[in-house]
Amino acid sequence: MSNAVKLRADQLEIVRSGKKVLGGISFDVASGEVYALLGGNGAGKSTTLLGFLGLLPLSGGSIFVNDIEVGSDLKKVREAIAYLPESVSLYEHLDAYENLRYFLQLAGTPYDRSKVEAALDRVSLDLESRGRKLTGYSKGMRQKVAISLAILRDTEILLLDEPTSGLDPAAIDEFHDLVRDLASSGKTVLMVTHDVYGACQVADRIGLMQDGKLVGEFTAADGERIQTETVHRAFSDRHPKNPQVA
Numbered sequence: 001m002s003n004a005v006k007l008r009a010d011q012l013e014i015v016r017s018g019k020k021v022l023g024g025i026s027f028d029v030a031s032g033e034v035y036a037l038l039g040g041n042g043a044g045k046s047t048t049l050l051g052f053l054g055l056l057p058l059s060g061g062s063i064f065v066n067d068i069e070v071g072s073d074l075k076k077v078r079e080a081i082a083y084l085p086e087s088v089s090l091y092e093h094l095d096a097y098e099n100l101r102y103f104l105q106l107a108g109t110p111y112d113r114s115k116v117e118a119a120l121d122r123v124s125l126d127l128e129s130r131g132r133k134l135t136g137y138s139k140g141m142r143q144k145v146a147i148s149l150a151i152l153r154d155t156e157i158l159l160l161d162e163p164t165s166g167l168d169p170a171a172i173d174e175f176h177d178l179v180r181d182l183a184s185s186g187k188t189v190l191m192v193t194h195d196v197y198g199a200c201q202v203a204d205r206i207g208l209m210q211d212g213k214l215v216g217e218f219t220a221a222d223g224e225r226i227q228t229e230t231v232h233r234a235f236s237d238r239h240p241k242n243p244q245v246a
């Protein structure tokens with residue numbers, strides 16, 4: 001059971017605005033596994049997550065969540081997934097509790113104040129801020145509310161698009177601990193990041209994307225983490241600085 005495949009892309013192709021932005025990518029993520037998608041701007045990372053959510057039509061291949069072909073039962077698929085988007089949109093005129101109440105209600109998840117406090121503790125959102133409108137929040141504080149929303153959904157699968165964006169180094173470390181704990185409890189995490197070091201710290205596998213293709217995959221050896229230098233080198237080799245114009 002612990003090795004059950006939860007997410008699977010098979011030769012996935014997606015066209016956006018007439019351009020093929022995913023050119024046939026295949027990978028899977030098992031329960032209890034953390035998979036990080038790494039790649040340059042426009043590589044297709046966020047598009048891949050949108051594919052799993054059934055938010056974009058496929059131009060080829062197939063995509064499965066819990067062995068359900070995504071297009072065949074969107075309701076079931078979305079119930080199984082908590083999604084943290086690249087640009088978080090919370091309500092500025094509401095405080096953290098009110099935002100969480102609203103979005104949990106939308107997702108059909110019961111609001112439990114003690115669980116909410118525990119989730120906000122987990123992301124270290126300071127107590128005094130929790131009852132304040134988000135207008136006075138920093139970017140990282142908003143991100144903390146968004147992360148707490150994703151964990152409060154208590155779904156089997158989490159899709160996280162640049163979750164550490166805006167977080168300070170201490171909050172990033174805490175976030176990585178949180179993701180490892182989620183994976184230990186059997187959750188499946190597919191996350192997008194630009195942070196090679198962070199990806200190596202947290203992921204069991206890293207997929208390197210470039211121009212809509214998966215061009216490399218790195219797997220952690222038993223009981224070890226993926227080597228930052230190896231991934232960094234592969235990334236830099238494919239993304240040279242000051243590329244020559246042909």
Ligand SMILES: Nc1ncnc2c1ncn2[C@@H]1O[C@H](COP(=O)(O)OP(=O)(O)OP(=O)(O)O)[C@@H](O)[C@H]1O
Binds near residue numbers: 048
């Ligand atoms: N809303 C959209 N409409 C049309 N094309 C889009 C849209 N969003 C992204 N694209 C295109 O799809 C391709 C992949 O974009 P995507 O957002 O998946 O990249 P990404 O890897 O997440 O990049 P980043 O690291 O900058 O977030 C890009 O060529 C981009 O121009």
Ligand SMILES: [Mg+2]
Binds near residue numbers: 045046047086161192
């Ligand atoms: Mg993106």
